[in-house]
Amino acid sequence: MLQALGYTCFDHSCEELPLQQNPLLDTASIRESSSQLNANLYIVTDVDNPYAGQRGAAAVFGPQKGMKKEEIPTYDAALHRVADLLSLPPSQKGAGAAGGIGGSLYSLGATFVPGIEWMLELLKVEEKLAVADIAFTGEGQMDDQTAYGKVPSGVGKLAKKHNVPCFALAGQVVEPVDNLYETLSGVLSIQQGCHSLEHALNPDVTKSQLAFSAEQVMRIWSSGRGN
Numbered sequence: 001m002l003q004a005l006g007y008t009c010f011d012h013s014c015e016e017l018p019l020q021q022n023p024l025l026d027t028a029s030i031r032e033s034s035s036q037l038n039a040n041l042y043i044v045t046d047v048d049n050p051y052a053g054q055r056g057a058a059a060v061f062g063p064q065k066g067m068k069k070e071e072i073p074t075y076d077a078a079l080h081r082v083a084d085l086l087s088l089p090p091s092q093k094g095a096g097a098a099g100g101i102g103g104s105l106y107s108l109g110a111t112f113v114p115g116i117e118w119m120l121e122l123l124k125v126e127e128k129l130a131v132a133d134i135a136f137t138g139e140g141q142m143d144d145q146t147a148y149g150k151v152p153s154g155v156g157k158l159a160k161k162h163n164v165p166c167f168a169l170a171g172q173v174v175e176p177v178d179n180l181y182e183t184l185s186g187v188l189s190i191q192q193g194c195h196s197l198e199h200a201l202n203p204d205v206t207k208s209q210l211a212f213s214a215e216q217v218m219r220i221w222s223s224g225r226g227n
Contacts, residue, residue, distance in 0.1 A: 001104050006033030024078050024100075030085045041110035044118045046149045049096035051088060051103040052079035057096035065099070079103075116154030126158050134221060135159045135166040136214060142187055143174040156183030167217050169210060171200065188213055 003009060008031040009023040010016055017023040049055050058067065058075035067075065079100060083090045086107040094112045095103035102112075120126065129135060137155040139146060147153045152168040159166035165185040173189040180187055190209040191200060199205060 001101055002030070002033075002107070005037060005108075006035055007031065024075065024082065027078075027082055027085070030082075037108060041105055041108055042118075043094050043097065043102045043105045043110050043112045044115045045094050045097035045102060045112075046115040046151065047097050047145075048093045048114075048149060050091045050093065051083050051095035051100060052076050052090040055096070056090070057100040057103075060096065061099060114149055116149055116151055119151075120154055120158065125155065126162075129158050129162045129164050132159075132162070132164050134218075135164050136169060136217075137166060137184075138169040138210075140170065141172045141174060142168060142170040142177055142180070144176055144179070146177065147179040152187075153180065153183065156180065159183070165221065167221075169213050169217075171206075186217070188217070 003017075003019045003023065008016055009027045010029045010031070011026040012028040014029075017026055049057065049060055051057060053059070053076070056076060056079055058072050058079055062072055062075060063069065080090055082088075082100075083095075083103065086103060088095060088103050088106055092103065092106055095106055106112075135155065137152045139150060139152050142152065152170075156166045156168070160183045166183070167186045167188065168180070168184050169188055169190050171190060173187055177187050190206075190213040192209055192212065195205075
């Protein structure tokens with residue numbers, strides 16, 4: 001991203017690294033762009049992971065994107081090195097978002113904003129919850145990270161504020177999710193039967209399973225209201 005904005009990355013031999021390849025592992029120095037970026041930048045993200053370390057971009061998000069376990073130390077060391085080049089504290093909140101894009105944005109003077117707060121305000125969710133009887137939220141996979149800034153957690157907190165029951169539907173639910181029940185009335189997986197990932201990702205299948213799961217929630221909720 002920095003290269004696209006005019007920054008130049010050099011390897012240990014002081015050779016310029018081309019824009020077409022990921023420079024992370026080979027960057028030994030960075031030359032800032034000669035032009036100033038005239039813009040207000042914000043890091044709008046649902047995670048607060050730092051740039052490097054045990055909760056950094058490589059350790060947490062690398063395996064999710066196909067990185068092998070034995071590769072993590074190499075990439076984490078590279079992140080520590082680049083953090084020094086960018087004068088970025090490795091523990092900077094949100095710097096590890098999007099594989100480290102958050103850290104690059106920090107180096108450009110960006111301001112960190114919790115993504116869920118930004119989106120809830122933009123979509124006027126609180127106004128809608130104020131007149132709602134029931135709310136639904138969701139996520140691809142709900143797990144122990146969901147409570148820390150993810151959409152279901154944010155929606156659930158607002159729903160609780162307005163005494164609105166809120167149910168979360170997810171493609172997959174991985175225990176433990178006990179910390180979510182403080183704000184959510186229920187957490188359900190939409191999967192019906194044992195199928196392949198390819199089957200589960202089929203848009204028509206997803207639509208059908210979402211509709212079926214939501215209907216079951218509504219049936220239970222309505223019966224509890226005496227309807």
